[in-house]
Amino acid sequence: MNDSKSVITIKEYGSIDICLKELIDSKNITRNYLAKASNTRFEVINKWYNNNVEKLDLDVLARICYVLECSPEDIIRYRNNY
Numbered sequence: 001m002n003d004s005k006s007v008i009t010i011k012e013y014g015s016i017d018i019c020l021k022e023l024i025d026s027k028n029i030t031r032n033y034l035a036k037a038s039n040t041r042f043e044v045i046n047k048w049y050n051n052n053v054e055k056l057d058l059d060v061l062a063r064i065c066y067v068l069e070c071s072p073e074d075i076i077r078y079r080n081n082y
Contacts, residue, residue: 012081020048020075023068038063048075 024034031049035042040060047053048064061072068074 014078014080017077017079018048018051018053018075019077020045020064021051023070023074024049027068034064034067037067040064 024031031045032042034040035045038045038060040063044057044060045064048060056076061075064075065072
């Protein structure tokens with residue numbers, strides 16, 4: 001096994017960013033509208049909007065993508081820290 005890519009040996013392996021804010025702002029819709037249209041609690045949408053998601057709920061992601069007519073890649077981004 002190549003230890004150079006192990007998370008045990010790498011202290012900064014990157015992070016995942018939720019970019020929902022930019023997407024819904026560009027579509028000129030509100031968090032409240034998205035919550036109602038996707039049948040998701042406002043508090044959940046607000047966490048996604050503020051990039052404060054601890055665990056991804058793939059069902060929520062699918063509903064958001066359906067309403068916004070986008071793909072997961074438009075919302076979730078990997079940021080490499082090296």
